[in-house]
Amino acid sequence: MAAIAVTLLCASMFDDSSVLQMQLRFDFDAFCENPDKQECDDVPAEIVYMDPGGGAVSVGVRLRIRGRWSSRTAGCQLPALFVYFNENETAGTPFAGQSMLPLTTHCRHLDKHYSDYLLSEYLAHRIYTLLSPVSIRARLAEIEYVDSRSAMHRKRYGFFTEHFAGVARRTGRTLYEPDHLHVAEVDPQGMARHALFQYMIGNLDWSAVQSHNVALFSAADGNVVPAPFDFDYSGLVSAEYASPPSGIWVSSVTTRVFRGYCWPGVDWSAVFDEFTSIKDDVLEESFALPGMSGTEARRIRVYLKRFFEKIESSEGRQAIVDSCRPVPAPLQ
Numbered sequence: 428m429a430a431i432a433v434t435l436l437c438a439s440m441f442d443d444s445s446v447l448q449m450q451l452r453f454d455f456d457a458f459c460e461n462p463d464k465q466e467c468d469d470v471p472a473e474i475v476y477m478d479p480g481g482g483a484v485s486v487g488v489r490l491r492i493r494g495r496w497s498s499r500t501a502g503c504q505l506p507a508l509f510v511y512f513n514e515n516e517t518a519g520t521p522f523a524g525q526s527m528l529p530l531t532t533h534c535r536h537l538d539k540h541y542s543d544y545l546l547s548e549y550l551a552h553r554i555y556t557l558l559s560p561v562s563i564r565a566r567l568a569e570i571e572y573v574d575s576r577s578a579m580h581r582k583r584y585g586f587f588t589e590h591f592a593g594v595a596r597r598t599g600r601t602l603y604e605p606d607h608l609h610v611a612e613v614d615p616q617g618m619a620r621h622a623l624f625q626y627m628i629g630n631l632d633w634s635a636v637q638s639h640n641v642a643l644f645s646a647a648d649g650n651v652v653p654a655p656f657d658f659d660y661s662g663l664v665s666a667e668y669a670s671p672p673s674g675i676w677v678s679s680v681t682t683r684v685f686r687g688y689c690w691p692g693v694d695w696s697a698v699f700d701e702f703t704s705i706k707d708d709v710l711e712e713s714f715a716l717p718g719m720s721g722t723e724a725r726r727i728r729v730y731l732k733r734f735f736e737k738i739e740s741s742e743g744r745q746a747i748v749d750s751c752r753p754v755p756a757p758l759q
Contacts, residue, residue, distance in 0.1 A: 629662020
């Protein structure tokens with residue numbers, strides 16, 4: 428077994444912000460390329476990491492492709508995965524209590540741009556976690572992929588994200604999947620915060636009302652707040668394959684467009700102040716991304732600084748508020 432760096436691990440996977448060092452061993456040829464349309468077995472695999480005492484720990488898992496080898500996965504050589512755990516094997520490991528975790532991969536083995544995309548998307552998760560506890564947390568990992576049949580032996584960054592059930596359990600909320608969302612159900616501050624975050628990262632590919640790239644979580648009193656995910660079409664990531672959604676007339680995903688609704692009762696000053704209060708932390712997070720190219724790191728910092736410059740002026744704030752969309756009749 429190749430040497431793996433020792434990472435001090437805490438009990439909870441997502442309470443630890445250190446980079447998880449691990450191997451993922453599997454038979455790459457056994458993957459089913461289109462699990463949506465084919466009857467497929469999950470691929471058995473093994474996660475190996477070093478415990479704090481320097482001993483190798485093995486955890487048996489099963490892998491399943493998220494999506495297909497197609498334009499949806501940008502022609503990925505290793506598309507994103509679902510990793511399924513046997514809870515009997517995870518006690519005392521970073522994966523304790525987990526039954527399934529999504530794993531975002533580097534996609535293309537030899538294209539440095541895709542590594543940068545992954546790290547930028549991880550950063551988006553980290554930023555929203557600074558804004559709201561009802562967020563889908565992420566854990567960065569440096570993964571040594573070992574194909575059990577071939578000579579494939581690559582080390583790349585990836586990140587795990589919380590399962591929706593884990594978010595609900597941690598926050599004391601319930602995953603909410605309504606046929607019809609009513610304006611009286613939503614937390615206006617939460618909705619405004621979420622929309623401003625999407626504006627901050629330049630993401631147009633979302634809808635809280637239609638639960639597109641957004642999960643909704645309801646409290647016991649019925650109060651509903653959003654938690655966003657899937658940011659690879661955002662301006663923060665600026666992927667070469669990303670384009671604005673149809674009906675939004677901008678030439679590039681890096682062009683910010685505020686798409687939030689004019690929810691009644693929003694205290695916009697408080698929302699903007701929440702963002703200015705995390706400015707230093709956001710920029711520090713962007714500096715701390717391991718493995719990102721210098722050119723891309725500088726682009727991201729400039730992109731984020733321009734957002735903060737806008738919301739630090741009264742004119743910039745008012746321009747955002749004035750561009751909110753009327754709440755559509757079906758929600759009222």
